[in-house]
Amino acid sequence: MKKxxxxxxxxxxxxxxAQNFENSWTGHFSYVSINSITQGNDKVFCAADNSxxxxxxxxxxxxxxxxxxxxxxxxxxxxxxxxxxxxxxxGYENGLIEIVIDGxxxxxxxxxxxxxxxxxxxxxxINHFNEHDGILYISAGFGISExxxxxxxxxxxxxxxxxxxxxxxxxxxxxxxxxxxxxxxxGIRRANFNNSNIINFEExxxxxxxxxxxxxxxxxxxxxxxxSNTVLRFQNGVGFSPVASYSQQVIxxxxxxxxxxxxxxxxxxxxxxDFILEAELASVPDFNYTLHSGLAFDEKFYLGTQxxxxxxxxxxxxxxxxxxxxxxxxxxPFALASSPGQLWVNFGEVDVNxxxxxxxxxxxxxxxxxxxxxxxxxxxxxxNDLVNISINPEDANEVYMTSFNKGLLKIEDQEAVVLYDDSxxxxxxxxxxxxxxRLYGSDFDREGNLWFVQSRIEDGLIRLSPSGSFxxxxxxxxxxxxxxxxxxxxxxxxxxxxxxxxxxxLVGYRPNGADxxxxxxxxxxxxxxxxxIRALAFDANNRLWIGTLEGLRVxxxxxxxxxxxxxxEAQAIIIRDDEADVGQELLESQTITDxxxxxxxxxxxxxxxxxxxxxxxxxxxxxxxxxxxxPLPSNNVxxxxxxxxxxxxxxxxxxxxxxxxxxxxxxxxxxxxxxAYPNPVRPGFQGNVTIDGLMAxxxxxxxxxxxxxxxxxxxxxxxxxxxTTAFGRYKVRSGVYLAIITSDDQLNTVVSKIMIVR
Numbered sequence: 001m002k003k004x005x006x007x008x009x010x011x012x013x014x015x016x017x018a019q020n021f022e023n024s025w026t027g028h029f030s031y032v033s034i035n036s037i038t039q040g041n042d043k044v045f046c047a048a049d050n051s052x053x054x055x056x057x058x059x060x061x062x063x064x065x066x067x068x069x070x071x072x073x074x075x076x077x078x079x080x081x082x083x084x085x086x087x088x089x090x091g092y093e094n095g096l097i098e099i100v101i102d103g104x105x106x107x108x109x110x111x112x113x114x115x116x117x118x119x120x121x122x123x124x125x126i127n128h129f130n131e132h133d134g135i136l137y138i139s140a141g142f143g144i145s146e147x148x149x150x151x152x153x154x155x156x157x158x159x160x161x162x163x164x165x166x167x168x169x170x171x172x173x174x175x176x177x178x179x180x181x182x183x184x185x186x187g188i189r190r191a192n193f194n195n196s197n198i199i200n201f202e203e204x205x206x207x208x209x210x211x212x213x214x215x216x217x218x219x220x221x222x223x224x225x226x227x228s229n230t231v232l233r234f235q236n237g238v239g240f241s242p243v244a245s246y247s248q249q250v251i252x253x254x255x256x257x258x259x260x261x262x263x264x265x266x267x268x269x270x271x272x273x274d275f276i277l278e279a280e281l282a283s284v285p286d287f288n289y290t291l292h293s294g295l296a297f298d299e300k301f302y303l304g305t306q307x308x309x310x311x312x313x314x315x316x317x318x319x320x321x322x323x324x325x326x327x328x329x330x331x332x333p334f335a336l337a338s339s340p341g342q343l344w345v346n347f348g349e350v351d352v353n354x355x356x357x358x359x360x361x362x363x364x365x366x367x368x369x370x371x372x373x374x375x376x377x378x379x380x381x382x383x384n385d386l387v388n389i390s391i392n393p394e395d396a397n398e399v400y401m402t403s404f405n406k407g408l409l410k411i412e413d414q415e416a417v418v419l420y421d422d423s424x425x426x427x428x429x430x431x432x433x434x435x436x437x438r439l440y441g442s443d444f445d446r447e448g449n450l451w452f453v454q455s456r457i458e459d460g461l462i463r464l465s466p467s468g469s470f471x472x473x474x475x476x477x478x479x480x481x482x483x484x485x486x487x488x489x490x491x492x493x494x495x496x497x498x499x500x501x502x503x504x505x506l507v508g509y510r511p512n513g514a515d516x517x518x519x520x521x522x523x524x525x526x527x528x529x530x531x532x533i534r535a536l537a538f539d540a541n542n543r544l545w546i547g548t549l550e551g552l553r554v555x556x557x558x559x560x561x562x563x564x565x566x567x568x569e570a571q572a573i574i575i576r577d578d579e580a581d582v583g584q585e586l587l588e589s590q591t592i593t594d595x596x597x598x599x600x601x602x603x604x605x606x607x608x609x610x611x612x613x614x615x616x617x618x619x620x621x622x623x624x625x626x627x628x629x630x631p632l633p634s635n636n637v638x639x640x641x642x643x644x645x646x647x648x649x650x651x652x653x654x655x656x657x658x659x660x661x662x663x664x665x666x667x668x669x670x671x672x673x674x675x676a677y678p679n680p681v682r683p684g685f686q687g688n689v690t691i692d693g694l695m696a697x698x699x700x701x702x703x704x705x706x707x708x709x710x711x712x713x714x715x716x717x718x719x720x721x722x723x724t725t726a727f728g729r730y731k732v733r734s735g736v737y738l739a740i741i742t743s744d745d746q747l748n749t750v751v752s753k754i755m756i757v758r
Contacts, residue, residue: 018070018107027066028657034304037295040081047079070107073633080129085149091126128171139169160204173217182215214253218260219273225253243275263294270296279315328365333652337389339396340645343367348385354485356385356404381419383409390442402439430456441489453486478518490536500533537595547592573618596640599666599717606637665718667696671750680755688721697744734758
């Protein structure tokens with residue numbers, strides 16, 4: 001049995017160093033919900049949903065740690081700080097372990113438990129860390145593993161369930177020479193860790209059966225937490241004796257230095273040796289919190305709340321200091337919209353079948369000039385399941401959000417001002433027994449009208465004029481029976497409104513002709529890969545890019561959509577392999593969730609397997625971001641938004657929001673804001689120089705100081721990139737180079753200097 005247990009859990013220590021992406025990415029994670037607190041090196045470390053931050057007790061500075069610094073973006077289950085080794089250790093629900101070296105950029109990723117084939121996935125959760133003499137004891141769903149924090153190597157693993165089976169271990173505690181293990185399945189078990197045969201389950205004795213959620217050592221006294229929320233003290237020769245029993249559920253149970261902290265949903269207690277109550281806290285003014293974690297030390301409580309981040313409260317006081325890094329409300333963004341200098345985020349959701357239930361009652365977040373403003377649910381007229389965002393192109397302070405249950409929410413200057421529903425507008429519920437107004441896609445036309453769609457009613461297309469009047473359009477000429485959902489909506493430069501019916505296909509409405517048309521997945525009438533359309537976007541050439549649950553199509557003949565004699569067929573992008581002389585459909589069978597077009601007419605495409613950045617015609621994949629090669633916290637990307645002024649590209653994933661510092665910006669109206677960066681180009685720089693602030697189709701010539709041409713390009717959008725080579729042949733030498741920019745009509749010319757230092 002000893003050999004069997006060892007072979008099952010033998011780990012070959014394997015650590016990967018995660019890449020740091022701070023130079024080109026920004027994380028926008030929520031830190032409001034803290035599920036683990038640990039302390040060391042004069043800092044408090046807080047683990048949130050899938051990121052973390054530290055609070056320096058001396059400088060009061062906050063420092064965030066996320067996928068941008070190298071974390072995985074998975075769900076964090078516990079954390080621990082080793083003062084002896086200056087290591088912040090993070091454990092995850094899926095068995096992953098990551099180690100952040102304090103003061104270093106490196107994040108070590110430990111995949112041994114995650115990748116162990118013999119451990120079932122539901123037995124890999126990391127529950128607790130406990131350090132003794134440089135060895136980290138890892139409590140997990142399968143048992144206990146030793147990890148040497150100095151050599152960063154696994155030691156023994158203990159499978160201590162009956163007959164050597166897996167046993168879920170909640171916590172361990174050490175009171176030499178014994179190690180104690182608390183299990184919700186197997187009670188309290190103990191072994192002598194000096195026993196060379198401790199790997200054998202038979203060397204572990206069961207001190208008490210039943211459900212135990214925790215075990216801690218306080219001043220060489222062992223305290224255990226039962227599932228019934230009773231705290232017991234264990235003494236050799238005496239056994240267990242109850243010291244406290246609670247009617248409330250204990251959320252967190254841990255000892256640090258000379259205090260045992262017991263945390264409940266809305267209060268916290270701290271005990272010293274012999275279980276003497278030193279301090280307790282039941283409430284804090286201005287913070288109606290729910291606790292997920294707690295820690296007491298240095299006569300202060302540290303509260304890990306669900307809503308407010310970290311609260312610090314001195315003993316015998318109820319005045320709290322809040323520590324919360326700037327960020328959105330939640331790490332589950334669903335829809336995004338951007339205008340120069342700002343980003344709007346909402347968190348409503350529907351499932352793949354457009355079912356909004358159970359209803360999501362969440363707030364809204366707005367990033368403006370680098371700072372977040374969060375509107376809680378209580379301030380948005382109870383508008384639940386917000387699923388789409390449209391910013392008025394004529395007034396960036398006016399924003400509309402559609403709810404897939406309540407109606408249309410209008411926001412002005414970061415304040416919700418009205419919710420349009422059946423009580424104050426022509427919008428109507430499709431159900432008689434309850435309010436249910438299912439709005440989704442929306443977009444502004446060039447006259448300032450907001451168009452949007454409502455599912456499950458005959459008048460499914462609706463227009464809101466700048467004056468505030470609503471007009472409804474009957475869609476039954478093309479959709480006889482309104483189906484499950486009308487989803488996305490986009491408007492062409494001529495004002496034609498296109499929207500998707502997930503069961504029937506792509507619908508077009510021409511306001512000046514008051515006529516509808518529809519194409520579908522039928523060959524000869526659309527050629528869509530699926531009628532279930534999830535993304536619509538017009539590019540700079542007025543071509544409609546269509547993303548479905550089963551692939552990508554492009555409608556080249558938008559203007560002929562209503563011509564009876566026109567061949568209205570959406571086309572696949574075929575990528576040819578010249579060597580094999582075969583063609584392959586771009587993104588064939590991929591689930592596409594969003595398509596956005598940047599200032600260079602390149603396409604950003606979100607899928608459930610990552611992000612693709614395509615050239616204007618789709619023939620070249622410029623970038624492909626996944627969880628493995630970027631800070632994306634998940635490959636399931638819900639939405640994309642682009643700040644056309646800065647070129648920043650935002651990605652909403654199911655596990656959080658990140659931003660890529662893109663370089664393709666929208667064209668400017670003049671050349672007054674032309675600039676180049678980085679400038680100067682210093683030794684060792686391997687990237688591209690970006691020349692920004694360009695007009696559309698501007699000509700850019702780069703010459704040396706003597707007038708020799710080294711590079712030339714016409715801009716597609718508001719920027720170009722130069723790789724600092726002479727037409728790709730060799731790197732230019734040190735010196736001053738002139739960027740001579742001329743507008744398309746040749747009426748405007750500016751010159752910008754670029755310094756190259758090799």
